[in-house]
Amino acid sequence: MARSLGRIFNGLQRLGSVSPIQTQLRYPSTSVYQPVRRRSVLQAVPSFLSPKPRDFSLPNPSWGSELMQLYERYNSQCEVETEEGEKQEGPWKRVPSYNRALKYAPCGVYLSKIIQSKARLFTRNINDPGAAFEYVLFINREEQKCVGIFQAGHLLEGPPGHVHGGAIATMIDTVTGTHASFLSGPVVTANLNINYRRPIPLGSTVLIESSLDKKEGRKLFFSCKVTSTDGSKVHTETTVLFVSISASHLLLGG
Numbered sequence: 215m216a217r218s219l220g221r222i223f224n225g226l227q228r229l230g231s232v233s234p235i236q237t238q239l240r241y242p243s244t245s246v247y248q249p250v251r252r253r254s255v256l257q258a259v260p261s262f263l264s265p266k267p268r269d270f271s272l273p274n275p276s277w278g279s280e281l282m283q284l285y286e287r288y289n290s291q292c293e294v295e296t297e298e299g300e301k302q303e304g305p306w307k308r309v310p311s312y313n314r315a316l317k318y319a320p321c322g323v324y325l326s327k328i329i330q331s332k333a334r335l336f337t338r339n340i341n342d343p344g345a346a347f348e349y350v351l352f353i354n355r356e357e358q359k360c361v362g363i364f365q366a367g368h369l370l371e372g373p374p375g376h377v378h379g380g381a382i383a384t385m386i387d388t389v390t391g392t393h394a395s396f397l398s399g400p401v402v403t404a405n406l407n408i409n410y411r412r413p414i415p416l417g418s419t420v421l422i423e424s425s426l427d428k429k430e431g432r433k434l435f436f437s438c439k440v441t442s443t444d445g446s447k448v449h450t451e452t453t454v455l456f457v458s459i460s461a462s463h464l465l466l467g468g
């Protein structure tokens with residue numbers, strides 16, 4: 215079990231060398247409840263039975279022009295052409311995104327097994343495109359940077375007409391958490407310290423930029439800024455501490 219989780223993180227860390235489809239999570243977003251008396255709870259559904267899971271990091275009709283333009287700008291740097299006209303990997307990698315890392319993980323101890331099988335990643339659990347978290351992340355291995363482009367939907371309201379601070383914190387945690395996992399394997403957020411400088415209007419698109427400040431043993435310290443897409447307005451400034459854990463720490467309940 216721990217090995218399966220390790221494989222997911224390894225997949226994330228190998229983003230630079232494998233295609234997105236190889237790093238995709240094993241279980242389809244549309245899969246129905248499977249009885250738990252299977253040989254292994256983390257066993258993959260045979261590929262011939264499983265529909266392709268939806269990759270939420272790809273454009274959908276709800277994406278506005280700002281999200282599309284920035285997506286295209288970074289995506290065009292994922293593959294570049296050499297002078298000889300050959301295609302090769304570029305400096306940025308798009309991070310594919312699914313709504314469940316593991317189909318069944320025995321961690322939600324207060325949940326029935328049926329409900330456990332319905333657990334979904336918080337930011338990817340609303341199927342209505344554009345209603346909540348629309349985002350895509352790109353990682354730059356060389357510069358040790360991760361960026362998120364985030365379009366905030368109408369279900370994320372906090373102050374009237376503006377994005378809820380908890381939703382903003384969620385996105386900061388998602389960008390920096392993905393960045394930390396990419397650099398260091400399994401991690402948990404130990405401390406998230408946000409200064410909210412300017413409210414974010416609902417429906418707008420913002421840029422979330424994460425950078426690694428330092429690494430000390432198991433601790434990884436990040437800074438993260440949320441700005442308007444042209445960088446002229448700073449919405450939040452954040453520092454985040456992640457601590458590396460073993461996969462069993464998470465699966466066996468800390």
Ligand SMILES: CCCCC/C=C\C/C=C\C/C=C\C/C=C\CCCC(=O)SCCNC(=O)CCNC(=O)[C@H](O)C(C)(C)COP(=O)(O)OP(=O)(O)OC[C@H]1O[C@@H](n2cnc3c(N)ncnc32)[C@H](O)[C@@H]1OP(=O)(O)O
Nearest residue numbers: 222315387388391392395401402403404405433457459468
């Ligand atoms: C999260 C991944 C889930 C797996 C899913 C699978 C695949 C995912 C793939 C890709 C990722 C995709 C998306 C990412 C999206 C979102 C990320 C979400 C992340 C979260 O949303 S995650 C939930 C909230 N998070 C928790 O639920 C943590 C609860 N907590 C603990 O699990 C422990 O508390 C722990 C492990 C933190 C430490 O416990 P421990 O016993 O292992 O170690 P210890 O206490 O010795 O600390 C070691 C050193 O860290 C220092 N330290 C610790 N805590 C500190 C603090 N708060 N402030 C300052 N320093 C601190 C100590 O001072 C010491 O420092 P020193 O070594 O210098 O003495």
